[in-house]
Amino acid sequence: MCFASWHENRIMAELTVFNFNPKNSFLHKLDARFKIVCFILISIASIKAYTVSLVVLTCLVFYIILTVCISFKSILTELRFFFILLAFIFIARVFIAPDLSASYFKNFSLLWHSIYDAVLVCWRLLFVVLLGLIFVSTTRPSDIRIAVEWFLMPFPFIRGKRIATMMSLIIRFVPLVLDQARETIDAQRSRGVENRKNPVYRLIKLIIPVMYRIFEKADKLAVAMEARCFSEKRTNKALLSGKKDWIVLFGVICLCILLSTIDT
């Protein structure tokens, strides 16, 4: 296998989970606008959720992950850095307690309460991230763009179309920017940049060429878009909502109300 195809396979492996995964599940068929509203409602509900509600929500998320065929292994791989962040949050919540006296560690009920509290915070954060992952992997980026445009339409001073186009271009170009940064890092490592211990020097030497290439690519992109007659007045794919979208929204609202009553 040549290096190029190995490199491509590696990129494919790295970018599979946090991107749209074309499948034919129930969630894939839902209207993006309804999905965004449901996502926001459930996220808000989860902020105030305690153990029982979180168990219900987590079971629901796991069921959805199974139905939309996302591999748990790739989720764990993708979220590896997020788990480190969660570990920091956990430590901070437990050890940076309001009263860090010796009695805090001797008083097990206080310590236990802090640990419980930290677990809940991490659980909620992980839940919202998993929800986001499900949303991104079941919704076409173009549908997200059109939905954002639709939500921004009532605001007269916000150029919804432009914001939505910028958003979709960012989604499209994040992998390219990451590739560019990776390539520059490799090129600099091969020329011994690791021998320089000053992190500021290394950061400057990385940022300048990466930014230069990104601006250059952005310029070429603008020319290519112009060559294909880009304008804000263009045909948009219509989002169609049906009975099932309203049923799901109603279900989510009921679930949120139920969850808010369970733990209180």
Added chain:
Amino acid sequence: MNIIEITNLRHQFADKSIGIDDISLTVKEGEFVVIAGRNGSGKTTFLRHLNGLLLSDTGVVKIGGISVSDNIQMARQMVGMVFQDPDTQIVGETVFDDVAFGPENLCLDKHEVKRRVIKALKAVDLINMADQRPHVLSGGEKRRLAVAGVLAMEPRVIVFDEPFSDLDYPGVRQVLHQILSLHKAGHTILMSTHDLEKVIVHADRLLIMSKGKIVMDDEPEKIIKNVEAFGVRQPCASRLGMKIESWLN
């Protein structure tokens, strides 16, 4: 019938250097023209005048009898441009979305957009990858996707700027095969390259550019022996006095 008519085209950059120096040229509908020259000879600058990405200081560029500066939208629809770096011209988040970008900009009806996208993806044999993200395609596939993006606008002229750069042998063959199919289907093809080896056997006409001027313009076999004076390497077979073979054989 002449699809491209250029009269006394001249372009000066902001730093006063001359990009194009008094070019007059006509291209017949259905012709396959290769434009060669060393780096900085003005090939890309010249090609960008064909769809109004650059506008001339003096001179006229007409596509299908209509001046580009009078109707840029029409010029961009009639002259599709495939750029050197496919990564910077693919704007869609999926293969389908990218091909739909051009027709959507033309404000076509959404059924017509879908029809054109499917037709273009079939033409470049990427229909099975419609839901893939462009980032994960191979170099040759990305180049074909860029071609599909242009085809969906149903142009009469297709301009390729260094289409074989950064491609491996199978990638070159894929793209070359695609270009020849488009030519066979009746499109007028203009291609800039400094590597004649891969394509010249299929071309009807060879233009050599130097310092913003067209210094040679004839059938390839008539001028191929003299191209090295202008920084373009003569194909290996031609140097050895042999017949030039197609890369598709």
